[in-house]
Each structure stands twice: as C-alpha cells, then as structure tokens.
Amino acid sequence: MQIQLNHLMPIPLQDKLRQRTSDIWNQDVTFQPGNFVKIKAPSGTGKTTLIHYLYHIRYDYTGKVQVNGQPWQAYNKNEIAIMRQQQISIIFQDLRLFEQLSARENITLKRVMEPKPYYPPEKIDEMAARLNVSHVLEQSGKTLSYGERQRIAIIRALVQPFQWLLMDEPFSHLDEENTQRAAALIADECRARNAGFILTDLDNDQHFPYDVHYHL
Amino acid sequence: MRPFFELLKKIIQTGVGKTRFLMAAVGLGIAMLLILIAIQAHSNFSQLLYSHKNQNETADFLVLNKTITNAMMGQSGKSMFSPEEIETIKKQPFVQAFGLVTSSQYKVVIQAPGELHFATDMFFEAVPDSFLDVKAEDWKWSNGDRTIPIILPNDFLNLYNFGFSLSQDLPQISQETVKALPLQVNISNNQVSEQYMGHIVGFSDRISSFLVPASFMAWANEKYGITAAPGTSRVIIKTPDPSNPDLVKFLADNGYTTNQDKLKFSKTRMIVQTIVSVVGFFGLILLFFALLVFSMFIQLVIASCKREIQLLVILGTAPRQLQRYLLRQFVPLYIIIGVLSLILVTGLQYWAATALAQHQMEVSTLPGVPVLAGIALVLGLVYIVNVLTVRKYVNNI
Secondary structure, three states: OOEEEEEEEEOOOHHHHHOOOOOOOOOEEEEOOOOEEEEEOOOOOOHHHHHHHHHOOOOOEEEEEEEOOEEHHHOOHHHHHHHHHHOEEEEOOOOOOOOOOEHHHHHHHHHOOOOOOOOOOHHHHHHHHHOOOHHHOOOEHHHOOHHHHHHHHHHHHHOOOOOEEEEEOOOOOOOHHHHHHHHHHHHHHHHHHOOEEEEEEOOOOOOOOOOEEEEO | OHHHHHHHHHHOOOOOOHHHHHHHHHHHHHHHHHHHHHHHHHHHHHHHHHOHHHOOOOOEEEEEEEOOOHHHOOOHHHHOEOHHHHHHHHHOOOOOEEEEEEEOOOEEEEEOOHHHOOEEEEOOEEOOHHHOOOOOOOOOOOOOOOEEEEEEEHHHHHHHHHHHHHHHOOOOOOHHHHHHOOEEEEEEOOOOEEEEEEEEEEEEOOOOOOEOOHHHHHHHHHHHOOOOOOOEOEEEEEEOOOOOHHHHHHHHHHOEEOOHHHHHHHHHHHHHHHHHHHHHHHHHHHHHHHHHHHHHHHHHHHHHOHHHHHHHHHHOOOHHHHHHHHHHHHHHHHHHHHHHHHHHHHHHHHHHHHHHHOOOOOOOOOOOHHHHHHHHHHHHHHHHHHHHHHHHHHHHO
16 A cells, blocks of 8 residues: 655645654655654644545545545545545544543454454464553553553554554554553564554654654 | 453443434334334225125115205206216226216106006116126017016105005005016107006115116117207216225316215224324324434434543544444343234234134234335435434544
C-alpha cells in the first residue's frame, strides 16, 4: 500500500504554514512501503492534523492524499473500513479507548472486527506481558492510568494486519523503560508484516532505526 | 462475527426507550392480527359463497324492469328497454343468460269450467324455454294445437286460496286440482274471438307472470295482435350470484328493479365486506404507526450512541457490520410477532370453523395461503423500512 501526498495543505493553518518551509506541507511526498518514517514537528504545526488526514478522518485540506494511486475520496465507507481492518492501523494521541469496555475487550474489539482474526486471543496476553500491563487487562477502560491506556492502545493497533502503522506521539505518557519495550514490540510487529510506520513526535529520538526523517 | 457483536452489545446500548420499543412491538402485533383477520374473514366469506361444499344452487333468475316513477306514469314507452340498454345488460359479466319477456298484444279472458263461476281478464307473457324448468313434453305448443300450456305464479294461487276464496266463500284449490282443471281461454282482438283450452302445467316462483310457450306467443301475437309490436319492458337474466354487489350497483345505477328479496343477501354481504375492510384499514393504519415508532426508535438508538458509533467507524467498523448488528437486535422480535399472530389467527380460525360447522357452513379449519402471504408481506415491509432507516442513520454518522 502506497501513500502519496500532493501539495497537501490544511485550510485552517494555511496562512501560518506558508510563512515557513516544510518537508511535508505543500510538497509531493511518497511514503515507500515498509519504511520507518519519522516526522518531527514543533507544537502547532499540524502534527495530529497530518495523521488524521493520512487516516482520512479529517478532510479540511487542499491538495491530495493518495492511497494506492487513488485519493481517499474515491473509496466508499465500506471499502475504507476494510482498509482500516487490514491495511492501515493507528495509535491516536488521545488514545480513544471505549470506557465501557475492559482493557482486554478494547483490544479484542479490534482483533475480532475482521471476521477472520489475524492473531489468536492468547497473543493479547503475550503482548500485554511484554508491555507490563497484564494486571490491568480485566480493568475497565475508565480506571486505567494514561500510561496504561497508551500501552493498551498500542496493543490494540498491533492485533490487526496492516501495511502502515500511523502513530501520533505514541510514547507521550510512558517512562523510558516502557517506551523501549513498546518500541521493540512495535518494531517486531512491523517487521513480521513487512509493514512500515509513520511516527510523529516533538523531538528527535533513537527509539527506532528510522529510514526517513521529515520536518513538518 | 459473533464475538464482535458481543462487544458491540456492550457499546451500543439498545436499551434506551425499551418501553417505547415494546409498545411499538405490541402495536405491530395488533396491526398484524387485524390485517390477518381481515384477510382470513374475506377468504372465509368467499368460501361460504363459492365453494362447492356450501353451494345450494346459488345461480338464480332475475326478472328486471324499470322502476315506474310518477313522472313516467301514462307514458308506457318510458318503461321500455331500448336496444342499446339491452345490449349493455347482455354484456355485464354477471349475466350468464339473457332473455326477453314478451307480452301478449291481445285480450285474454280465462274461465273456469262448471260450477266454479270463475272468469277473469288476463294477459300472457313468454320467456325463452331455457329459463324454465318444466319438463319438455308438457311445455310445447305447435301450430294448430288447441290446448295451451300455462305456468302460473305460485303467488297467484296463494292469493286465491288464502285471500280471495275465504272471503268469497269459494273452495280452496290444490296445485294438483288446478293442473287437472280444463280452463277455457278466450283470445280476442277487436274483430275476432276464439276459444282455446288452457292447461296449467306448473307453478313458478322464479317468474311472477302468466307464462305460455314462446312459440305460441309468437304465433298468437302475429295472428291476433292489435298494436304494432311494442318494445320490451321486462327482461330475464340468469346470474350465478344474485348477491353480487356489482349486480346490485348496476341495477341501482340504471334505475332497474327486480325481486328485492333475492338481492337481500347482497346487503349482508356488503355489510360484512365493509366491516372486514374497516378492520383491515385500521390494521394498516396501526401498521403505519408501528413502523413510524420503530424508525424513531432506531433513530434514537443511533443518536444516543453517536460518539461510540463514530469511534467504531474510525477504528474500522464497516457501516455494513453496524447495519447487520442493529438489524439483528430487532428482527428476531418481528419474527416472534409474526409467529404469535399466526398462532392466534389459527386458533381463531379453528374456533370459527367449529362454530360455523354447527350451522352447516363449512370453512377450512386452518388459515389459508393468503394469511401466510399477508404475514410475509407485513414482515417484509417492516424489514425493508428497518433496513432503510438503519442505513440512512448509520451512513449519516
């Protein structure tokens, strides 16, 4: 799955962004399949906006986001849903867990959304153990700390098949040790699928062996 | 799909406004029941009317004439049927056979023989032989015969026996005696008068007139006719079902009358049909409102879970999956309602069949195909409305 940007410009940030140079905004960019992509961005330069454009849940832009050679708008809702189940996964900055479900149910929801799950249920326990969240799996989403929620959101993004993983400040609530564990798990899962990722963050980091760096 | 729907159950609460939903379900049940009862009552009624088990020779003969109004009095031409009117009557679907009633154009006087001292002015009429059920050997006349077979109306003998003879101190006469009486028939016009023998061969309830064979009538009108042949003022039709509302309407629309007694059943039938239609109509109205409430309920469920549904879609749930899940919450209830209504109607029909059987009226003990078709139709309609509502609101999220 190939993702291409053609002169992408967020309408609300247009004036501000024209005054500075960017590797992404208003450029032609192609993300090569399987690449580990880091996008470094200061606050307020549209980091989350970009992730939402790439995932097609915000549409207030000029230019194009092309997926497999077609703009997002060319796909209907059911086709987009299938792509989100099989080709593109996401870790939101605001995590977006269901509070009425337990941590395990939040992960399972994504695992069984596809009629033929990619991983068996035991995989959840395995991943939870790697991220030190085994003990919270049965807790309701409401009672989890931000750090725990973030790790659950990471596991949720990894129990489905994907070719691209979008991450918006995925380690913002984690300490150094847990960040290392999470990054290792993500890297393992991406390699297992030959998948690439696009990660946005505020600073430089050494969590992954990045193939490409962009400045937003 | 199962485990996913289990989780959806925790996210999309269909519990909101459950009472409303149950009330709509009850409404749907009642609507379905009313519609099914209307359908079944209609088919029972047609069974009573048309099935062979219940048929006691419903085909009937009706003599039609125009209603004489005050405005028409004295102008006999106005009571005649024009050739166009006759053609129209012949063309009606409920007319199986059609015949003209020919009246005599000469004077007739009948005298009883011997001591009876009975003489009366009379007239004759004739209808095609196929409208009569008298044996052929009695009912024929050929040129030169001096004896004329005659059919009397039953009412005529009754009037004589129970009205006239008692008050005049005359003997009452049986049908057999009347048939044995040699009557003297004087036929005359202004120039000639001739005598014939009259022989009563039968009595008729069907046609209230003094009938002679059509062959005699033609011959006698030719021979003794005073006036030019007048038009037809009475016609006879054979109809399979005198209670047919179309027939009654046709008569009323054209100002024709006939023996009202024979049409009486038609009134009952119209009343029953009206009641059945009203019941069915209320069923339909109720169905409409049930559908409305269902749609609103679905809308409410979707609106109350809007944020959850949005997140589900963002995470990759297909609108198709959501539609299937939501329908799966409602459809089983509809099927239960359908089955319950069918059971109830079956019970009612069994009871009705048993009750009617005691009056020698047979209807089937089980609801027929129309009822099953009705259930399928109503459920199909409910399902389609649900699918459309769900699709509309899920896609709008």
